Amino acid sequence: MALLEIKNLTLFIDAGDETVKALEKVNLTLNEGEIRALVGESGSGKTLIVRAILGAIPDNWSIKADRITYQGKSLLDMSGEQRRQIMRREIAVVFQEPASALDPSVKIKEQIKESIPDEFITKAWPWKQNKQREELTVNLLHRVGIKNHKRYMECYPHEIPTDISQKIMIAMALASEPKILIADDSTRGMESATKTQILRLLLKFNETKKLAILFVSHDLLAITSMAHSMTVLYCGQTVESGKVKSLLKRPLHPYTKALLDSAPSFQVSLPPKSKLVTLEGTIPTLQHLPTGCRLGPRCPNARKECVMVPVPRNIQDHLYSCHFPLHLPKNTKHKVYKEVKL
Numbered sequence: 001m002a003l004l005e006i007k008n009l010t011l012f013i014d015a016g017d018e019t020v021k022a023l024e025k026v027n028l029t030l031n032e033g034e035i036r037a038l039v040g041e042s043g044s045g046k047t048l049i050v051r052a053i054l055g056a057i058p059d060n061w062s063i064k065a066d067r068i069t070y071q072g073k074s075l076l077d078m079s080g081e082q083r084r085q086i087m088r089r090e091i092a093v094v095f096q097e098p099a100s101a102l103d104p105s106v107k108i109k110e111q112i113k114e115s116i117p118d119e120f121i122t123k124a125w126p127w128k129q130n131k132q133r134e135e136l137t138v139n140l141l142h143r144v145g146i147k148n149h150k151r152y153m154e155c156y157p158h159e160i161p162t163d164i165s166q167k168i169m170i171a172m173a174l175a176s177e178p179k180i181l182i183a184d185d186s187t188r189g190m191e192s193a194t195k196t197q198i199l200r201l202l203l204k205f206n207e208t209k210k211l212a213i214l215f216v217s218h219d220l221l222a223i224t225s226m227a228h229s230m231t232v233l234y235c236g237q238t239v240e241s242g243k244v245k246s247l248l249k250r251p252l253h254p255y256t257k258a259l260l261d262s263a264p265s266f267q268v269s270l271p272p273k274s275k276l277v278t279l280e281g282t283i284p285t286l287q288h289l290p291t292g293c294r295l296g297p298r299c300p301n302a303r304k305e306c307v308m309v310p311v312p313r314n315i316q317d318h319l320y321s322c323h324f325p326l327h328l329p330k331n332t333k334h335k336v337y338k339e340v341k342l
């Protein structure tokens with residue numbers, strides 16, 4: 001059973017004069033111990049998916065889904081309190097900007113202590129419990145690679161550098177020993193040495209604690225260095241998902257191919273200063289969505305069939321939603337691949 005499973009998630013945003021489908025029939029699974037990258041251009045809906053998982057939905061949004069489950073239990077059918085409990089203990093999130101996620105008026109030490117669940121503290125006199133929390137705080141800081149904890153514990157968030165803030169966010173996220181960590185573009189804008197440190201840290205927790213990670217990112221290099229599987233999103237629709245290796249070797253969707261081709265690191269033979277191969281045009285706004293496959297107007301392979309939303313199909317674990325996929329083996333007819341029962 002998947003740890004987290006999303007089937008046919010559609011998210012509507014009521015923008016006053018019209019309602020837009022910001023996500024349309026999105027599918028995503030995360031298994032125990034898996035690192036899955038969620039990738040797509042800016043505005044493709046990655047953060048909307050994260051918010052749908054967390055249940056952080058404003059009043060003008062609504063959700064329709066066949067299922068959103070955690071360990072087989074429907075998150076959509078849970079009460080607010082049951083869902084909050086899962087988010088407090090089982091699913092942790094690290095956001096893009098640590099500085100805005102930390103409380104500017106509270107010392108780092110207090111914020112970390114606060115993130116430790118009461119269940120981890122044995123019943124004792126308050127001063128003893130406080131000591132336990134303090135020890136656990138130091139331990140958490142060491143686990144995320146902050147050895148000189150004394151230097152930062154008494155600081156306020158604005159007094160510490162970004163990389164340390166990000167590690168502190170990870171320490172707080174891991175305080176409850178969650179099963180899933182959602183890293184929402186948490187290395188965006190970081191310089192490469194800091195990024196490498198954060199990625200190594202996440203990888204270490206994945207390997208040693210079997211922590212499943214949903215790694216939301218634009219950074220294809222980081223994804224290939226750490227993720228096992230990848231879900232590609234375009235304009236609110238899942239276009240392809242599967243093992244990172246098979247997507248890199250044989251992308252079936254023209255958007256995935258364009259995305260990979262646009263990253264210089266994947267173009268082994270790309271001569272210096274050559275033009276990057278990308279799709280023409282830009283991602284449409286929610287107010288001007290094309291019907292059917294949303295890539296249609298930008299897709300080099302588009303034909304009249306593409307005005308219909310493609311049914312997801314699969315080749316083993318490799319799932320794609322495209323009427324005219326690339327790289328199908330020779331002499332094989334597209335229709336032999338079964339539609340995926342969602």
Ligand SMILES: Nc1ncnc2c1ncn2[C@@H]1O[C@H](COP(=O)(O)OP(=O)(O)OP(=O)(O)O)[C@@H](O)[C@H]1O
Binds near residue numbers: 040041043044
């Ligand atoms: N609160 C909101 N109200 C209206 N539209 C929104 C809201 N939040 C996001 N959107 C729209 O939903 C679409 C997807 O946004 P989202 O933030 O999920 O993209 P993203 O893939 O996470 O982008 P980025 O990589 O830049 O963070 C965008 O068109 C965005 O403008």
